[in-house]
Amino acid sequence: MSEAVNFHFDVDGENFSSAGAASANVKKKLRQLGLSPEVIRKVSIAMYEGEINMVIHANGGTADVNVDDDYVTIILADTGPGIPNIELAMQEGYSTARDNIRALGFGAGMGLPNMKKYSDEMDVQTEIGVGTTITMKVKID
């Protein structure tokens, strides 16, 4: 790939049923770019978990995806409440999601751990009352 490719999405925080649309779109675009199924799978899952988190916890936000020769980089930014304790939030099974979210099949406390698992590098910047920006990189083999 000679030039980097960028995609931008607004993630609607009001509509749970449309959550994941940006990730589905990225999956389709990465296929068109000819990336390997394993890279596409990692990016799709990591981004989808992040997108769901933004809808559940932060009333939406933005998603930017950059593809260059070496990495797919996903930047998810929101202006939600922030994450009070990152260490706790990174633990498998820890969740602050309410029961109504669990009834929808999410909130098992696997979101952030999964995002870390499926990305090769992950950085979380968060400030209480200001928002959270998560950057994930998936290496292109």
Add this chain to the structure above:
Amino acid sequence: MKIIDIKDLLDAELLCGEDLLDTEVYSACCSDMMSDVLAYVKDQGVLLTGLVNSQVIRTASMMDMVCIVFVRNKAPSEEMIELAKECGIVIMRSENRAFEASGKLYLAGLGRCPEDV
């Protein structure tokens, strides 16, 4: 086994994806928790669930699954069926409960090594 075998074994009603019934599948996962499906599933082509919302279709699509069986005769909405068509996923529903449906498919060899069947 083929997806059409799943339909027959579970006496299921096909809701979309008739052209994909001959697709081979090798394993399945049964869960109402999409977080767990995203965390633990790998290379499982079939999802059995009693959860009914659009994120079931999205989750299956992200995991490259090809067939969803709604157990306990749960009925997905038109919107979900349209999304499944877009994603190339077969949808069916069965009166079987999740435990029964899983057991029937497992006994028939889904998710097991051929020499164990």
